[in-house]
Amino acid sequence: MSKLIEIKDLYYIYPADNNVIFEGASAEFNSGEKIAIIGPLGSGKTTLLKLILGLERPTRGSILILGNDIGSFRRSRLDKMRRNMGVVFEDISLISNLKVIENVALPLQYHTRLAEKSIMERAVFLLKFVGYRGDIWALPGTLPFYTKKIVAIARAMALEPAIMIYDRLLEGLDSLQSVQVLRFVDEFHKQKTQRLSIMVANDERDVKDFAPDRILRIDNRRLIK
Amino acid sequence: MLIFDTLGKSVLSFLYDLYRVGNFILSSIAFLFNLTTGRRAVFKVVYKQIYFTGIEAFSIISWIAVILGIIIVTQAISILPLFGGERHIGEILVWVVIRELGPLFAAIIVIARSGTAMAAELGSMQINKEINALAAMGIQPKRYLVAPRVVGTAISTFVLTFYFEIITILGGYLLAGFGKRITFGVYISSVLETMGFMDIFASLLKSILFGLIIGAVATLQGLMVGKSITEIPQKTTKAVISSLFLVFVVNGIITAIFFM
Numbered sequence: 001m002s003k004l005i006e007i008k009d010l011y012y013i014y015p016a017d018n019n020v021i022f023e024g025a026s027a028e029f030n031s032g033e034k035i036a037i038i039g040p041l042g043s044g045k046t047t048l049l050k051l052i053l054g055l056e057r058p059t060r061g062s063i064l065i066l067g068n069d070i071g072s073f074r075r076s077r078l079d080k081m082r083r084n085m086g087v088v089f090e091d092i093s094l095i096s097n098l099k100v101i102e103n104v105a106l107p108l109q110y111h112t113r114l115a116e117k118s119i120m121e122r123a124v125f126l127l128k129f130v131g132y133r134g135d136i137w138a139l140p141g142t143l144p145f146y147t148k149k150i151v152a153i154a155r156a157m158a159l160e161p162a163i164m165i166y167d168r169l170l171e172g173l174d175s176l177q178s179v180q181v182l183r184f185v186d187e188f189h190k191q192k193t194q195r196l197s198i199m200v201a202n203d204e205r206d207v208k209d210f211a212p213d214r215i216l217r218i219d220n221r222r223l224i225k
Numbered sequence: 226m227l228i229f230d231t232l233g234k235s236v237l238s239f240l241y242d243l244y245r246v247g248n249f250i251l252s253s254i255a256f257l258f259n260l261t262t263g264r265r266a267v268f269k270v271v272y273k274q275i276y277f278t279g280i281e282a283f284s285i286i287s288w289i290a291v292i293l294g295i296i297i298v299t300q301a302i303s304i305l306p307l308f309g310g311e312r313h314i315g316e317i318l319v320w321v322v323i324r325e326l327g328p329l330f331a332a333i334i335v336i337a338r339s340g341t342a343m344a345a346e347l348g349s350m351q352i353n354k355e356i357n358a359l360a361a362m363g364i365q366p367k368r369y370l371v372a373p374r375v376v377g378t379a380i381s382t383f384v385l386t387f388y389f390e391i392i393t394i395l396g397g398y399l400l401a402g403f404g405k406r407i408t409f410g411v412y413i414s415s416v417l418e419t420m421g422f423m424d425i426f427a428s429l430l431k432s433i434l435f436g437l438i439i440g441a442v443a444t445l446q447g448l449m450v451g452k453s454i455t456e457i458p459q460k461t462t463k464a465v466i467s468s469l470f471l472v473f474v475v476n477g478i479i480t481a482i483f484f485m
């Protein structure tokens with residue numbers, strides 16, 4: 001197991017209202033692990049994900065990906081790093097003017113030189129993998145919530161990233177849908193022994209079925225085991 | 226003092242917006258010449274933009290061009306005998322249509338159809354956090370959303386302008402001039418004799434600059450939408466007003482440089 005992500009003495013003050021979100025938070029995430037991060041609403045879970053992705057910059061402290069401080073990364077290096085991270089945000093955020101298959105194909109079209117036919121085959125494969133049975137040429141706006149969610153998961157898996165991040169993955173899903181989602185999330189995690197999967201949720205019950213190796217709690221602006 | 230304060234703030238805000246529009250235009254051109262990643266995905270957006278802004282606008286632009294042509298040719302034929310004859314019709318058409326109204330009308334139609342659509346589309350993408358999702362995938366929104374729209378709009382405006390000018394001149398004669406004192410041969414040779422390289426070049430330059438401005442202003446305003454859905458119509462309106470203003474300013478500057 002190698003250290004994939006290291007959070008060192010992280011401070012983050014939300015610039016809009018000077019609200020302190022993190023104060024000296026530290027943690028390590030290793031390859032092959034399944035990690036759950038829990039914390040109440042507004043505790044900074046999504047902010048932490050944005051910091052890890054380099055979408056927000058720490059006020060102080062550092063976040064290291066494979067030993068490199070992403071605070072020093074230029075934009076092109078950040079983009080390269082993000083290729084290795086698949087993210088499913090809570091609000092799904094499929095690209096509304098792209099069809100279902102185009103959404104899944106987009107990361108492949110943007111980041112690889114694969115032939116269009118291979119990209120489309122891979123996109124169709126991923127949609128089947130997550131159990132999508134609808135029209136692949138439908139626009140996301142016409143889909144029900146669960147279907148949008150599995151399309152977003154397929155899109156996050158497209159580049160076979162080393163790190164998968166799920167933000168409140170099971171929120172809004174019924175128990176049967178949750179079981180289905182966790183089944184292919186787990187299967188995808190096991191496809192690569194080095195893959196790190198991180199799930200963020202509000203409380204422990206939400207991550208129980210994810211069967212994490214470790215649970216970290218955001219408490220008092222720090223990450224606690 | 227308050228009036229100077231407000232005026233100063235407005236001027237500064239305008240100059241800052243102008244700087245950002247310029248930045249969007251230059252970075253869009255630079256991105257397309259330096260596509261190390263994302264070439265295929267970006268060019269797909271360029272094609273889509275050309276299809277929407279250019280091809281889908283042919284119908285409406287044809288109607289407006291024909292109507293404008295009828296108006297100009299009717300007026301020209303009715304007043305020319307007072308000023309020395311019909312052979313001057315070419316001068317009127319080149320000066321009015323090629324140099325000025327062609328680029329301006331095409332730009333106004335592009336603003337109304339595509340500028341509003343782009344600003345509203347990017348605004349709603351911002352609200353739905355799609356822009357954030359793109360960034361999280363390592364896809365730069367400026368490279369994937371802005372550059373292809375700006376360049377696609379410029380190409381479309383350029384093509385639409387020349388199409389508009391041809392239809393105005395031909396359609397104007399066929400519907401308003403046909404059967405009147407002036408023959409088609411005299412009409413066309415008068416236009417071609419008057420039209421010089423500078424007329425075509427100025428028209429070409431205007432159309433490309435107008436397209437770049439419209440694309441940049443619309444995408445900029447769209448991306449400036451924050452978290453509230455009510456900002457979408459506000460930014461869309463601002464995109465229209467700012468585009469119109471800049472298009473008219475640039476039109477005046479180019480006309481002054483080339484023809485004064």
